Structures are given as C-alpha cells and as structure tokens.
Amino acid sequence: MADSPATPERITGAQALIRALEHENVDLIFGYPGGCILPAYDPLMDSPIRHVLVRHEQGAGHAAEGYAHVSGKPGVAMVTSGPAATNLVTPLMDAFMDSIPMVAITGQVPTAAIGTDAFQECDTVGITRSCTKHNELVMSADEIPMAIRQAFHIATTGRPGPTLVDIPKDALTNEMEWYWPTDEEVQASLPGYRPNTKGHPRMIKEAAKLILASERPIVYAGGGILKARAAEALRELVELIDAHVVTTLMARGAFPDEHPLCLGMPGMHGNATAITAMQQSDLLITLGARFDDRITGKVDAFAPEAKIIHVDIDPAEQGKVRRPDVPIVGDANYVILEIIREIKELLQGGTRQADTSAWKSKISGWQEQFPMAYEPSEPGGPLKPQYCIEQLNKYAPKGTIVASGVGQHQMYTSQYWKFNDPYTWVNSGGLGTMGFSIPAAIGAKAAMPDRTVWAVDGDGCFQMTATELVTATLEKLPIKVALLNNSFLGMVRQWQEMFYDERYSSVFLDSANVPNFVMMAESMGCVGILVESPEEVGPAIQRANSINDRTVVVEFRTDATEGVFPMVPPGTSNSDLILHPTQSDPTRALQPEPKPIDTKLKDVH
Amino acid sequence: MAQTSDVSGARSANTSSANMNHHILSVLVQNRPGVLARVAGLFARRGYNIFSLAVAPAEEEGRSRITIVVDLDSAPLEQITKQLFKLIDVIKISELDPSRSVERELLLATVKASGPKLADVSTLAEIFEGKIIAVVEDFVTVSLEGHPDKLDDFEDLLGRHGIVELQRTGRVALPKLDRSSRHRSAH
Numbered sequence: 001m002a003d004s005p006a007t008p009e010r011i012t013g014a015q016a017l018i019r020a021l022e023h024e025n026v027d028l029i030f031g032y033p034g035g036c037i038l039p040a041y042d043p044l045m046d047s048p049i050r051h052v053l054v055r056h057e058q059g060a061g062h063a064a065e066g067y068a069h070v071s072g073k074p075g076v077a078m079v080t081s082g083p084a085a086t087n088l089v090t091p092l093m094d095a096f097m098d099s100i101p102m103v104a105i106t107g108q109v110p111t112a113a114i115g116t117d118a119f120q121e122c123d124t125v126g127i128t129r130s131c132t133k134h135n136e137l138v139m140s141a142d143e144i145p146m147a148i149r150q151a152f153h154i155a156t157t158g159r160p161g162p163t164l165v166d167i168p169k170d171a172l173t174n175e176m177e178w179y180w181p182t183d184e185e186v187q188a189s190l191p192g193y194r195p196n197t198k199g200h201p202r203m204i205k206e207a208a209k210l211i212l213a214s215e216r217p218i219v220y221a222g223g224g225i226l227k228a229r230a231a232e233a234l235r236e237l238v239e240l241i242d243a244h245v246v247t248t249l250m251a252r253g254a255f256p257d258e259h260p261l262c263l264g265m266p267g268m269h270g271n272a273t274a275i276t277a278m279q280q281s282d283l284l285i286t287l288g289a290r291f292d293d294r295i296t297g298k299v300d301a302f303a304p305e306a307k308i309i310h311v312d313i314d315p316a317e318q319g320k321v322r323r324p325d326v327p328i329v330g331d332a333n334y335v336i337l338e339i340i341r342e343i344k345e346l347l348q349g350g351t352r353q354a355d356t357s358a359w360k361s362k363i364s365g366w367q368e369q370f371p372m373a374y375e376p377s378e379p380g381g382p383l384k385p386q387y388c389i390e391q392l393n394k395y396a397p398k399g400t401i402v403a404s405g406v407g408q409h410q411m412y413t414s415q416y417w418k419f420n421d422p423y424t425w426v427n428s429g430g431l432g433t434m435g436f437s438i439p440a441a442i443g444a445k446a447a448m449p450d451r452t453v454w455a456v457d458g459d460g461c462f463q464m465t466a467t468e469l470v471t472a473t474l475e476k477l478p479i480k481v482a483l484l485n486n487s488f489l490g491m492v493r494q495w496q497e498m499f500y501d502e503r504y505s506s507v508f509l510d511s512a513n514v515p516n517f518v519m520m521a522e523s524m525g526c527v528g529i530l531v532e533s534p535e536e537v538g539p540a541i542q543r544a545n546s547i548n549d550r551t552v553v554v555e556f557r558t559d560a561t562e563g564v565f566p567m568v569p570p571g572t573s574n575s576d577l578i579l580h581p582t583q584s585d586p587t588r589a590l591q592p593e594p595k596p597i598d599t600k601l602k603d604v605h
Numbered sequence: 606m607a608q609t610s611d612v613s614g615a616r617s618a619n620t621s622s623a624n625m626n627h628h629i630l631s632v633l634v635q636n637r638p639g640v641l642a643r644v645a646g647l648f649a650r651r652g653y654n655i656f657s658l659a660v661a662p663a664e665e666e667g668r669s670r671i672t673i674v675v676d677l678d679s680a681p682l683e684q685i686t687k688q689l690f691k692l693i694d695v696i697k698i699s700e701l702d703p704s705r706s707v708e709r710e711l712l713l714a715t716v717k718a719s720g721p722k723l724a725d726v727s728t729l730a731e732i733f734e735g736k737i738i739a740v741v742e743d744f745v746t747v748s749l750e751g752h753p754d755k756l757d758d759f760e761d762l763l764g765r766h767g768i769v770e771l772q773r774t775g776r777v778a779l780p781k782l783d784r785s786s787r788h789r790s791a792h
C-alpha cells in the first residue's frame with residue numbers, strides 16, 4: 001500500500017489526514033466541524049469518505065461506537081477543539097470501558113497558541129488520557145500519517161479501545177511530503193506495544209485437562225468473544241464439552257439464546273439459573289470476560305467452589321478481581337481453537353470426560369423452577385415493559401440489531417430479547433451511559449443499512465440524545481425507536497423503592513405530559529406512534545417495521561411500578577438473589593444453605 | 606532532570622524508607638511529551654501510592670528511565686506492573702527487589718548553623734562522606750549522595766540542628782550485577 005517514494009508529493013496536513021483515513025479503509029466519519037478542524041473539512045468534500053453530520057459531538061462518538069459494535073471496524077469521529085473535544089469525553093470513556101475500537105480526531109489551536117488559553121483551547125490529550133487506550137498530540141504536518149496509522153493500529157489490535165489524535169490547525173494547513181508508513185515502521189515506532197495473541201501452550205493444555213475433569217463446568221462468555229470474532233469457536237467448544245454457557249451483558253448474541261446449552265445473562269439482573277449455576281460451578285471457563293462487579297456480586301462470596309480458567313488478551317485482567325487457576329493471555333478465538341485441539345487430543349488419547357449428568361439435571365431443574373417471569377397486564381391496566389420487548393422481538397425481521405439505553409429498559413431488553421446472532425446487540429455496559437441508544441443505533445444503521453435497527457430507550461435516556469433523530473432523518477439513516485415511557489427514571493426509582501424506603505427523590509419525569517414525544521418525533525421528521533394498551537402493541541410494531549424510509553418512534557406508556565428482577569442487591573452475594581415478586585419466595589431453594597434475605601440494605605453503592 | 610514527587614500525598618516525605626513495604630520499579634519509556642503525566646496519572650487514577658519517583662534520559666537516545674518506588678500496601682505489585690505495561694510508551698519494566706539492586710539518592714539540605722554548631726554539621730558531613738557546598742552568614746548547605754537508608758540517617762541527625770530546606774532526588778536504582786532481576790519487556 002506504500003506510495004512510491006520516487007515522486008515526492010507535497011500536500012497539506014489536512015489532505016494528508018483525509019488520505020491517511022482513506023488508506024485505513026475508512027468509509028464513514030461521524031463528525032461536527034468548527035474553527036480548528038476546518039482545514040480538514042475542505043479535502044473531505046473531495047473524498048469518497050462519507051461524513052455524517054451529527055447534532056452534538058457526543059452523538060458522533062456514540063455513533064462511531066455503534067458502527068464499530070456491529071461492523072467490527074473502528075468507528076471514526078472527527079470534531080473541533082475545546083467544547084467539541086470535551087463533548088467527546090463521554091463516548092471515549094464508554095468505548096474504553098467496553099473495549100470498542102474507535103479513532104477520534106480533534107482539532108487543536110495552532111501550535112504557537114498552545115498553552116496560552118487561546119479561544120477554544122483545551123488540553124484535549126490531558127483530559128482524554130485516562131479515557132483512551134492511547135492519545136497523541138501531533139505537532140507538525142509530517143507526523144500526521146504516522147499518528148493516524150498508530151491510532152488505528154492501537155485501536156484495533158490487542159484489547160481494542162478508543163484512540164485520539166489531536167491536530168493543531170497549523171499542522172493541518174502546513175505542507176508536508178506525503179508518505180505512508182509501512183507496517184514495520186509502525187511497529188518500530190511503538191517499541192512498547194506488542195499485544196500477545198497466542199496463549200501459553202502449557203496453560204492451554206492445563207485448561208483442557210481441567211475442563212475434562214470438571215463435573216460442574218460453566219462457560220462464562222464475555223464481550224471478548226465478540227471482539228475476537230470467536231462466536232463460532234465458542235459454539236464448537238461448548239458442543240464438544242457439552243457444557244452450559246452464560247453470556248454477559250456485553251456478550252449477548254455471542255452464543256444463541258435458543259441453544260439448549262444457553263443459560264442467558266448472569267449478574268445483577270441475570271437469569272436465576274445463570275447466576276446460580278455460576279455460583280455453584282466447580283469450573284468457570286472464563287472467555288473474554290473480566291469479573292465485573294455487576295457479575296460477581298460480593299467478590300468474596302462469588303462462585304466459592306469454582307476453579308477459574310481465565311482467557312483474556314489483556315494481561316492486567318488476570319488476577320485483577322479473581323485469581324485464576326489457569327491464566328491464559330491471548331486472543332480468545334486462537335485460544336479456544338487451541339483448547340479444542342487439546343481436548344480432542346486428550347479424548348483420543350483415552351482421557352474420559354467427567355460425568356456431568358447430575359449437574360445438568362440440576363441445571364434443568366432450576367430452569368424449570370425459575371424461568372424469567374413477570375406478571376402480564378391486567379385488563380385495562382398499564383402496559384408491561386417486558387411484554388413490549390417480547391413483542392418487538394417477535395416481529396423483528398431476521399438480523400435485526402437492537403441498541404439500548406441505560407436503565408430498566410436495557411435490562412428488560414437483555415433479558416427478554418432472544419439474541420441468536422452475534423453483533424446484533426449494541427449497548428453501553430461498563431460505563432452505563434444514558435443516551436447511548438439513539439446515536440449508537442444511527443451508527444449501527446450506517447454500518448448495516450440493510451438491517452432493521454431498533455433503539456430501545458427510556459424516557460430519561462431519550463431526552464438526553466433524541467436530537468440525533470434529526471441526523472437520522474437528514475442523513476437517511478432510518479432507525480426505529482421503542483420508547484418505554486414509564487414517566488420515571490425507572491432504574492433509580494426501583495433502587496429508591498427497594499433501598500430508600502420508597503422515598504422517591506428527583507426521579508419523576510412527568511413525561512406522560514411533557515414533552516409530547518410523538519410531536520417531538522414528528523418535528524424531527526420521524527413518524528410518531530403512541531401505544532397505551534396491550535392490544536395496540538403488536539400492530540404498532542408491525543406498522544413501524546413496515547416503514548423503512550423514515551425513522552419511527554413508538555412510544556409505549558408502561559407501568560411505572562414494574563421492577564427488574566431477578567436482582568442481586570448491590571454488595572451482596574449472588575446466593576442472595578431476589579426473584580420477581582410473582583415468583584413468591586422460592587429463592588431459598590436456589591441456595592445450598594438458605595440465608596435470610598434483607599432487601600433494605602444499608603450499604604448501597 | 607530529576608524530581609521527587611509524592612503523587613498520592615498519602616505518605617509524608619519524612620517516612621523512613623526502611624520501614625515501608627516498598628518495591629522499586631525501573632521503567633524504561635519512550636521519551637515523549639506527556640509520558641510522565643501518563644505514568645503519574647495511572648498511579649493516581651488506580652489509587653496506587655508512589656513513594657518516590659525519579660526520571661532522566663536513559664542510555665539509548667529517545668528513551669528515559671523512570672525509577673518508581675511503589676508502596677505495596679496500596680495495591681499488589683503484579684497489578685501495578687501490568688497496568689503500567691499497558692501504557693503504550695512503556696517499553697520495559699524491571700522489578701527490582703531492594704535486596705538485589707543498587708540504590709542511590711542525592712540529598713541537599715540547608716541548615717541554620719554558625720560557630721560551634723557549624724563545626725558539628727561539618728563533622729557530621731565528614732563522617733557521612735557528604736560535602737559542604739556553601740556557607741553564607743548563619744546558613745550552611747550540605748550535600749550527600751548514597752544509599753537512601755544512609756540519607757535517612759543523615760537527615761535524622763541533621764534535623765537536630767534545624768533543617769531550613771531539604772530536597773532529595775528520590776532514589777534511582779539498577780539491578781545488582783551479580784544477580785538476575787525480573788524483566789517485563791515488550792521484546
């Protein structure tokens with residue numbers, strides 16, 4: 001790909017930037033122009049790269065994330081200096097937490113003005129240092145191609161993450177001699193960056209042995225499976241060893257929910273069987289997951305009898321929360337395939353897999369006893385949010401992508417949507433960023449224009465980033481929004497109900513009255529549909545699915561008192577999970593040793 | 606350039622290095638703008654305490670060596686080195702066990718002393734093989750280079766005369782030549 005050095009070509013830094021992006025196979029940028037980045041917007045007009053003009057820089061960042069989530073390619077956001085760069089901080093942190101490959105390009109004041117508190121100057125690299133995998137301030141036009149190559153290389157290799165290149169205005173306007181660094185030059189320029197992709201052979205062997213010896217194995221699959229594009233390998237491993245799988249919030253879709261070995265989501269609002277099976281397992285085969293506090297509950301009490309195999313490409317995840325018995329640093333796809341090979345070899349050599357039948361029947365017992373449950377609406381009563389999700393799922397065309405905001409609606413979606421394909425679930429897991437869904441859905445739609453993209457949103461979240469629906473309309477990226485309007489910051493309300501004696505402090509949004517979401521949607525060029533009763537749900541969804549040239553917002557008026565269950569109260573053990581109130585009090589049966597349940601916790605964080 | 610910094614502020618500069626649970630990390634980095642901020646920021650964000658830190662160009666051009674004395678009560682060494690190694694600019698980390706490394710530090714102190722007291726300070730400096738750098742009116746500035754423990758003792762004794770100003774560089778260290786040290790390297 002290197003250009004011929006024979007005929008040196010002088011171009012501006014801005015031209016070099018756009019050309020570098022083209023060389024990185026960027027087809028789409030989400031951005032917003034302004035003073036310092038202006039020079040880059042000029043050559044962009046002559047480039048095949050499409051620019052999607054958002055309405056707020058946070059939207060550009062989340063759209064880039066949504067694009068990356070579904071395509072696996074790095075999302076690109078380009079904005080100007082100062083306030084635009086600071087508006088990008090939330091999506092950068094979001095991408096950092098969820099290991100999303102993303103490259104941000106920010107304008108900066110001219111080099112001579114740096115440090116003078118110039119108009120729209122901010123210390124972008126300083127501010128974003130702790131929310132990027134790496135960032136760099138480029139001080140001259142010559143440095144631009146290498147900085148861009150490094151940014152893409154770092155964002156997409158090892159544990160993926162966001163990178164940022166901050167470019168002063170004069171570096172964009174000055175001329176440079178075009179060059180395109182080779183892979184070797186990029187490597188040589190980053191002597192401290194050598195991600196390890198191959199797991200240690202001895203550890204892999206060890207893992208295979210442990211797996212065959214386990215009587216109560218559980219595969220704990222995390223977002224790393226998707227990053228490593230290892231869904232197929234995962235399925236092969238799972239079917240080979242015939243063990244059950246849990247898929248974390250970040251890994252929904254990495255293993256089909258409809259597969260008989262799938263237990264669904266574990267964690268604070270996970271499936272009771274998934275939580276309990278992890279808790280009582282003797283071996284957690286941890287693949288691309290990081291023992292997040294929302295998964296483990298109280299760490300000391302988490303899966304007390306389980307040995308841990310931990311496969312992660314990031315060495316710092318090994319032993320950060322739970323000490324693994326077999327740590328394997330490497331690419332999940334590579335390592336899983338190697339483990340499969342080892343297991344097959346052991347089996348051929350006469351090793352017999354331990355008998356897991358007692359464990360399996362225990363699991364199916366829990367599944368029968370504790371299905372995901374909610375109480376359907378009473379006639380004339382308010383809509384149940386879970387029902388809306390089930391209906392959305394039921395009518396969704398094949399390959400539908402679902403993006404979600406943060407709150408109860410996110411948990412309902414993860415719980416009640418049947419994810420059967422990888423890269424169909426886009427959500428903000430680690431940071432829990434309200435307002436994520438609409439811009440992320442737009443980014444996903446831009447990456448996969450032929451797919452149906454539903455954004456499931458709450459009335460709180462919607463009011464944070466709904467302005468991007470203008471972007472969806474004008475950029476012809478028609479998404480569909482299922483707005484679950486319960487008039488409250490529902491998730492916070494639930495915590496106040498459970499842990500603060502039903503004292504509802506600043507959680508009532510009154511959003512059945514203000515704003516008028518249907519009018520709001522229509523004002524932005526979308527079709528607005530209001531749904532108030534269960535009978536209307538199916539037809540409204542079908543109507544929304546039939547409209548493909550415009551964005552549709554379907555507002556469901558849902559029951560404000562509904563809560564997300566099961567729930568492991570914060571700071572407690574996974575053995576203390578609370579089921580949906582309709583499932584009476586069978587929780588004790590889930591535990592090896594019954595413990596009293598205290599829902600009025602003092603120590604909530 | 607050398608500097609000492611108690612980034613976390615969790616320990617006072619007077620804490621004797623002898624009685625703390627410390628470990629020395631010798632970190633080879635690319636000498637690029639902001640590299641020190643990256644390292645210090647990482648420690649601050651993750652709640653790791655730095656006891657002392659010294660940074661200066663290393664043997665190879667474009668590289669610097671940062672000697673960090675970390676307080677292991679704040680976090681396990683393994684996590685600290687792994688997180689540090691995730692910084693793109695970090696090339697190599699050597700974990701130096703104090704018993705298997707040579708450590709040096711420089712101390713400068715100004716003491717208020719004249720007449721017989723000046724003689725006492727001078728004797729003290731002589732015993733420790735330090736130097737009198739300047740004497741002006743009632744003040745004397747001394748310097749001492751050596752093992753940080755020795756500097757601690759010197760500082761203690763000097764303190765009885767009333768230290769007006771004190772600056773220590775923070776320790777620098779390299780592995781002892783006769784034993785091997787553990788390296789974490791990108792190569």
Ligand SMILES: Cc1ncc(C[n+]2csc(CCOP(=O)(O)OP(=O)(O)O)c2C)c(N)n1
Nearest residue numbers: 407408409432434458459460461489490491
């Ligand atoms: C930017 C941001 N601010 C605050 C929060 C804290 N928070 C988590 S969920 C939630 C309520 C979300 O309300 P809504 O969007 O209406 O969804 P619901 O829970 O009702 O489904 C809040 C305020 C957050 N996660 N993100």
